[in-house]
Amino acid sequence: QQQVKQSPQSLIVQKGGISIINCAYENTAFDYFPWYQQFPGKGPALLIAIRPDVSEKKEGRFTISFNKSAKQFSLHIMDSQPGDSATYFCAASASNYQLIWGAGTKLIIKP
Amino acid sequence: DSGVTQTPKHLITATGQRVTLRCSPRSGDLSVYWYQQSLDQGLQFLIQYYNGEERAKGNILERFSAQQFPDLHSELNLSSLELGDSALYFCASSVDSGTYSEQFFGPGTRLTVL
Numbered sequence: 248q249q250q251v252k253q254s255p256q257s258l259i260v261q262k263g264g265i266s267i268i269n270c271a272y273e274n275t276a277f278d279y280f281p282w283y284q285q286f287p288g289k290g291p292a293l294l295i296a297i298r299p300d301v302s303e304k305k306e307g308r309f310t311i312s313f314n315k316s317a318k319q320f321s322l323h324i325m326d327s328q329p330g331d332s333a334t335y336f337c338a339a340s341a342s343n344y345q346l347i348w349g350a351g352t353k354l355i356i357k358p
Numbered sequence: 359d360s361g362v363t364q365t366p367k368h369l370i371t372a373t374g375q376r377v378t379l380r381c382s383p384r385s386g387d388l389s390v391y392w393y394q395q396s397l398d399q400g401l402q403f404l405i406q407y408y409n410g411e412e413r414a415k416g417n418i419l420e421r422f423s424a425q426q427f428p429d430l431h432s433e434l435n436l437s438s439l440e441l442g443d444s445a446l447y448f449c450a451s452s453v454d455s456g457t458y459s460e461q462f463f464g465p466g467t468r469l470t471v472l
Contacts, residue, residue, distance in 0.1 A: 279458050290360065290448050290463025291401070336401065340457040345414050350400040 253349030266324040270337035277339040285334045362464035376437040383451030390432040391450040408455040
């Protein structure tokens, strides 16, 4: 019940396309859903986060979509660029829980 | 640059040995987290300290231990090292202990056990 399941494990998208990464959770107490981006040789960095009071949050080309009833959330990267090539981690937490991390998605954007 | 520093950057050692990894959090951050990331694997949460006290424990082996000092820097001690301990070890910090706080990650220490 503590897991966050992330898919796909890897993803190849053409430049200009839409990258979509999905995550699912079981614990209905989770109420904070961040996405972290990790470039090779670097530590992860917070990209965007959402609370369940909204169904969507957009920051530039990055959008989180949240479906509370399905217990799923996803990251959409519009107009994907080679510089977006990185590993993306979803995570979930609540006030009495540690941040639970997804397994990560390695995204490659082909020029 | 996240403001979190980790030393050393690389560490090569032999099985059975003991090593210490060091982390200095961002100025003003009270929480320190340790993570292990094996090759092509996700992040495994090891342990969290908040203002010198252990706050949460994850999948940390008994051979591993950590502490946070009064100046808020933290050390992760790995002993009786095995080949499988080879990994990237990340330290992260946050301003408080809250689970909603953004975690700022350091550049990591790459440990190779031969």
